[in-house]
Amino acid sequence: MIPACPAPLDPVAPKIPTPPKACDCHAHVFGPGTRFAYAADRSYTPPDAPLDKYLRMLGTLGFARGALVQGSAHGRDNSAMLDALARHPDRLRGVAVADESVPASELRRWNRLGIRALRFNHFFRDGRLHYRGGVTLENAKALAPVMKELGWHLQLWIDVKDLPDIVPALKAIGLPAVIDHMGRTDARAGTGTPGFQSLLRLLGEGGCWVKVSGAHRLNATGPDYPEARAYHEALVRTNPDQLIWGSDWPHPRIEGEMPNAGHLLDLFNEWTPDPAVRRKILCDNPAQLYGFRA
Numbered sequence: 001m002i003p004a005c006p007a008p009l010d011p012v013a014p015k016i017p018t019p020p021k022a023c024d025c026h027a028h029v030f031g032p033g034t035r036f037a038y039a040a041d042r043s044y045t046p047p048d049a050p051l052d053k054y055l056r057m058l059g060t061l062g063f064a065r066g067a068l069v070q071g072s073a074h075g076r077d078n079s080a081m082l083d084a085l086a087r088h089p090d091r092l093r094g095v096a097v098a099d100e101s102v103p104a105s106e107l108r109r110w111n112r113l114g115i116r117a118l119r120f121n122h123f124f125r126d127g128r129l130h131y132r133g134g135v136t137l138e139n140a141k142a143l144a145p146v147m148k149e150l151g152w153h154l155q156l157w158i159d160v161k162d163l164p165d166i167v168p169a170l171k172a173i174g175l176p177a178v179i180d181h182m183g184r185t186d187a188r189a190g191t192g193t194p195g196f197q198s199l200l201r202l203l204g205e206g207g208c209w210v211k212v213s214g215a216h217r218l219n220a221t222g223p224d225y226p227e228a229r230a231y232h233e234a235l236v237r238t239n240p241d242q243l244i245w246g247s248d249w250p251h252p253r254i255e256g257e258m259p260n261a262g263h264l265l266d267l268f269n270e271w272t273p274d275p276a277v278r279r280k281i282l283c284d285n286p287a288q289l290y291g292f293r294a
Contacts, residue, residue, distance in 0.1 A: 007047040008250035011060045012262035016269045018062030019279050023049055023286035026180070026213050026246020028071035029080050036083075039075030046073050049250040051084040057249055067290050069155070070097040070119060071252055078110070078133070079107045085114040093290040095119050095155050099135045100142035107143075111150045117178065118143060119155040120160060137166065137173075144173050153178055153209070153289065160185050160195035167202060177207070178289070181214025182235060183247070187227035188219055191234050204238045209289065211270055212236065212281065213246040215267060216259040225265060232271045236281075243281045244289060 031038070031048035038045060058066055068081045078096045082192070085094050095117040096110055107115075120137045140147075140154050153176035158166075160183030170177050183199045191197075202208045212235055215228035235243060247261040247266050272278045286292065 002045050002242055005044050005046045005252050006258055009258055009260045011057050012260055013060055014262050014265045019283055022282040023065035023246050023285050024063045024065050025067045025244040026069055026211055027249040029084050033089045036080035038073050044253045046252045065091055069091045087120050097135055099139045100280050102186055104146045107146050117153045117155050122158040140173050144175055147175055160199045163195050164198045178209040180211055180258045181217050184230045186219045191230050200238050209242040210235055211246050222257045229271050240280055244285050245281055
């Protein structure tokens with residue numbers, strides 16, 4: 001049986017006003033299922049979370065921009081996200097899922113709509129990919145030439161315990177890489193693990209970008225996720241010029257209590273006390289990575 005996900009909470013407004021031109025760099029649109037079908041071979045069934053609900057959430061949090069990421073519930077059918085980009089070309093960008101069967105002409109069409117990256121899945125549990133419908137990093141090799149032509153990056157869903165083994169492959173592919181959710185590791189293990197230390201080294205060398213998002217996905221204790229704070233702070237100390245933040249709305253397949261997107265932004269602001277650094281992560285870095293106009 002495919003598990004159903006709960007609906008997201010109504011967001012609360014952040015305590016600190018969000019700066020102009022800020023971008024939520026990790027969120028999903030799902031459905032409505034009557035128009036955009038969910039994949040038959042999916043790992044979860046999300047509640048419908050269509051574009052209008054996402055835009056209301058952005059408005060509550062004060063974000064001018066958003067970067068949508070293809071969720072695995074829609075498999076490799078990017079239609080819901082592409083429709084959202086077509087409706088708001090100045091406000092939204094996207095990260096799609098595709099393998100080498102997608103022709104270069106289609107990727108170029110997606111680029112015109114606002115796609116700026118492809119997402120690859122290297123997140124394993126018990127020796128198997130934890131989410132169905134994704135594309136493995138191996139496929140990036142064949143896609144890299146057209147991705148380079150378009151100026152795209154690759155986004156990687158990975159537990160950083162596995163990162164040391166694939167750093168050579170990432171460097172060989174030669175594309176900018178964005179690591180999801182602070183490396184999606186177990187925060188209870190501490191920041192000294194080989195995997196997280198490899199992430200800090202790669203980030204410090206300028207070899208990757210990292211989303212300082214997903215505190216609620218690091219097996220930390222909600223609603224304030226104190227175990228995740230050290231990870232966030234270590235990343236900010238290492239290289240704030242290549243960090244971005246995202247709400248992860250509507251928080252699909254969450255393990256534990258449902259977070260509130262506004263509270264997650266409050267935690268980001270608390271854990272990033274320097275307003276100049278907050279603006280860099282929320283505004284300047286996303287504008288560079290996703291190609292928003294000034």
